[in-house]
Amino acid sequence: MRDKDSVKLYLCNEMSYNTQNIEIETPGNWPDYELLDSGNGFKLERFGKHILIRPEPKALWSKSLQDKEWYDRAHTIFKPGAGFGKAGKEDSGTWEQLKKMPEQWNIKYTGAGKLHLNLRLGLTAFKHVGVFPEQATNWDWIYSQSLKIASNLHRDTNSQQHPKVLNIFAYTGGATLAARCAGAEVTHVDSVKQVVNWAKENMAQSGLDNIRWIVDDAFKFVKREARRGNLYNGLILDPPAYGHGPNGERWKLDELLFQLLQECSKIVAPQNSFVVLNLYSNGYSALLAKTALEKAFGKDGNYSCGELVLSDSFGKHIPLSVFARLVR
Numbered sequence: 001m002r003d004k005d006s007v008k009l010y011l012c013n014e015m016s017y018n019t020q021n022i023e024i025e026t027p028g029n030w031p032d033y034e035l036l037d038s039g040n041g042f043k044l045e046r047f048g049k050h051i052l053i054r055p056e057p058k059a060l061w062s063k064s065l066q067d068k069e070w071y072d073r074a075h076t077i078f079k080p081g082a083g084f085g086k087a088g089k090e091d092s093g094t095w096e097q098l099k100k101m102p103e104q105w106n107i108k109y110t111g112a113g114k115l116h117l118n119l120r121l122g123l124t125a126f127k128h129v130g131v132f133p134e135q136a137t138n139w140d141w142i143y144s145q146s147l148k149i150a151s152n153l154h155r156d157t158n159s160q161q162h163p164k165v166l167n168i169f170a171y172t173g174g175a176t177l178a179a180r181c182a183g184a185e186v187t188h189v190d191s192v193k194q195v196v197n198w199a200k201e202n203m204a205q206s207g208l209d210n211i212r213w214i215v216d217d218a219f220k221f222v223k224r225e226a227r228r229g230n231l232y233n234g235l236i237l238d239p240p241a242y243g244h245g246p247n248g249e250r251w252k253l254d255e256l257l258f259q260l261l262q263e264c265s266k267i268v269a270p271q272n273s274f275v276v277l278n279l280y281s282n283g284y285s286a287l288l289a290k291t292a293l294e295k296a297f298g299k300d301g302n303y304s305c306g307e308l309v310l311s312d313s314f315g316k317h318i319p320l321s322v323f324a325r326l327v328r
């Protein structure tokens with residue numbers, strides 16, 4: 001369930017005047033996650049029973065609660081290391097325990113219908129815990145699109161054909177599981193074996209099965225699928241600024257994103273399909289994401305774009321990523 005808002009962007013030239021919506025999405029009621037406060041470069045968040053303080057460079061304003069309240073409530077704080085914020089060490093640092101809590105624990109996410117996720121969290125060597133909560137609205141969208149395509153395929157082919165969904169740069173699998181909850185046949189690609197194993201755990205404890213797991217370089221995988229002529233009904237991608245394939249293949253967002261999207265356009269079905277591109281890096285805007293998607297996939301279809309935002313309990317909003325979506 002998501003809360004939505006939108007910003008209208010007016011584009012005008014001498015010949016025409018048209019508007020584009022930039023959607024603002026934030027997760028709706030989620031008993032296992034809450035952004036309690038934000039400010040002074042940090043977030044105070046509750047994941048299930050455990051409260052964490054993590055760096056958040058976008059929290060430019062002052063905290064609403066006093067420091068003492070943050071420390072009284074939190075179980076752990078991530079202390080940025082010397083290289084924090086510098087290229088290659090962006091998220092380095094250490095967790096300092098303030099109260100007893102386990103290294104690993106679980107949270108649940110429930111959306112519409114059969115969208116039930118049970119995700120394992122952990123305090124990783126970076127500031128991440130295995131889930132990006134703002135992605136919940138993407139999970140809702142992926143689930144509903146997968147269901148819609150499934151029903152179109154049943155109607156058009158008069159068979160129980162399931163949508164095929166590909167998730168690349170897929171991390172611990174929130175989006176993969178959302179598509180699987182809708183009955184899609186899902187392929188999950190990530191270059192890091194441990195992360196793929198983590199996603200497998202999330203599948204099992206969410207009561208799901210039959211996901212195709214691939215440890216590979218995302219770009220290489222897409223090129224191979226294009227050569228084989230394989231087509232997907234859904235494509236999900238959340239590429240980082242920098243990355244590596246398992247054999248050292250170099251990924252750099254600003255150099256390779258458009259080439260990757262062009263290659264992706266060869267493996268997405270022309271009808272009964274969706275694409276969602278999510279971007280956290282390089283300060284890219286929603287409109288940039290949408291323009292890149294449109295240029296790679298062509299004019300046909302319905303495009304939308306927006307920002308994924310977390311709102312703290314005092315009403316301060318942190319835009320964390322941008323997305324562009326295509327439905328055709």
Ligand SMILES: C[S@@+](CC[C@H](N)C(=O)[O-])C[C@H]1O[C@@H](n2cnc3c(N)ncnc32)[C@H](O)[C@@H]1O
Pocket residue numbers: 130131132135168169170171172173174175189190191192195216217218219238239240242243244245249250251278280
């Ligand atoms: C920003 S995370 C994606 C987060 C995910 N959208 C979510 O919400 O859970 C980026 C992922 O890309 C993976 N990655 C980095 N370079 C890669 C490459 N060349 N090929 C495949 N995966 C890669 C990383 O291992 C990481 O899991």
